[in-house]
Amino acid sequence: MKIVIAPDSFKGSLSAVDAARAIESGIQKAFPDANTLCLPVADGGEGTLDTLVAATHGQKIPVCVTGPLGQKIEAEYGILGDGKTCVIEMAKASGIPLIPREELNPLKATTFGTGELIKQALDDGFKSFILALGGSATNDGGAGMLQALGLSLLDEQGNKISTGGAELKKISSIDLSNFDNRIQGCQFLIASDVENPLIGPNGASHVFGPQKGATPEKVLILDACLAHWADEVEKVTGVRLHDLPGAGAAGGIGGAFQAFFPSRMRRGIDVVLEYTGLHKALGGADLVITGEGQVDFQTASGKTPMGVAQAALLKNIPTIILAGSVGKGIEVLYQYGIVSVHSIINKPMELKEAMEYAGELLEKAAEQVVRSFFYQRNKIKFPIV
Missing domain, CATH: 3.90.1510.10 (Glycerate kinase, domain 2)
Structure with missing residues (x-):
């Protein structure tokens, strides 16, 4: 199982590098033997x-x-x-x-x-x-x-x-x-x-x-x-x-x-993907996970998750987005190989709290989405405890 992790920063909370590490940690909790590749990215803006x-x-x-x-x-x-x-x-x-x-x-x-x-x-x-x-x-x-x-x-x-x-x-x-x-x-x-x-x-x-x-x-x-x-x-x-x-x-x-x-x-995003070598890294991947702080209809206009998903779609690899918040109009994203969009917020909380615990929330969300995704794909058999 190979999973490419390519998030942008969660502005005010996590750098793209820290976001990638949090996602990787969540994946490893679910599947310790998974082959994960972290490629933090950006879209030409901060980071x-x-x-x-x-x-x-x-x-x-x-x-x-x-x-x-x-x-x-x-x-x-x-x-x-x-x-x-x-x-x-x-x-x-x-x-x-x-x-x-x-x-x-x-x-x-x-x-x-x-x-x-x-x-x-x-x-x-x-x-x-x-x-x-x-x-x-x-x-x-x-x-x-x-x-x-x-x-x-x-x-x-x-x-x-x-x-x-x-x-x-x-x-x-x-x-x-x-x-x-x-x-x-x-x-x-x-x-x-x-x-x-x-x-x-x-x-x-x-x-x-x-x-x-x-x-x-x-x-x-x-x-x-x-x-x-x-x-x-x-x-x-x-x-x-x-x-x-x-x-x-x-x-x-x-x-x-x-x-x-x-x-x-x-x-x-195209400039960044070229220099990070994402297209080559996608070879043999089963799943791509990307994300950023806010995902909505504007994401389709060349934001990081969109660019990553377009690159993955060329190789017929599904993409999941993890976001601090999910706004209106995300339906447009599904035509570009994005199978689902998830908010990392797991309970009612103030913005300050969400930003403070963004790494922990992202890690937990990543663990849950990969468990669900690979169960549905019948890629693994869960151990009987």
Whole structure:
């Protein structure tokens, strides 16, 4: 019996590595002789750097950068095992977890620190980059990141504007003369599952702004600022970001990479699965178990469980999802080889308690689902006690 274990993190509770270990422990309680293979994964959001570095036996390099609200923080970039590829996870420098919930403010939040990570990696000689865009606290169109790399954004008086989403409305011209010229000699792979355009009802501000602290009024302000930013970018690059798919990723930084960098975008989960070697690892497997903190209709849009299940379906291997909570619309998942979705919560409890005991709950849930699955499959005979 071979079981491949490929979960994402349970945000706020368990890393993908810890989640995989908890699932493996549960399986071994049911079937001590089972052949289990742990492959923690991510979808291009938080945890992608850790997953790729671990999978390729790489390393992390600490860097002091500017946090999303201007504070100095300790971030890091990753180096894959090939020693040549640099992984930048923008959440490390510009992510929501870096700001207390009550202080979230996309009008002020900046991607400057993400630009500092890229600059340091360039200084260290890297030319091949993977950029993971999920989990941002920002809505500045990537302007802060570009400013950190030498791009000058000027107001009507010719003065440099400050950072943050609200500052974009002040831009009168963009000066490329000091923009880091090393960028054009590099390759940038953008790992993101977001296909939203930059502006409009499906754009960065309307869709993602609220989760970053934007009120309905601020959403309208932010969208107008990004529209002005897109106008100015088009003047100097010829790239129209307004309705460009993927430009709305991570508060618009996806558009900045498309306009100013030699880049290409791929679904984040596909990038991770390639580097973790999941497709090869699935050979001979009887079952795949994946999971993350929340599973609902959005999971079908390229989230980790969906990507794992699609890979397993190509080999006709069934997939089970374990989740902290199960929302609406999961029925759509069943057409992709997912046989069942289970919440790990086994009794009434507060969110705080569920997060505190997530590892234990995940372990117990894993034990029960594999017992049920293999009993139904008649794969084993239970010992008579």
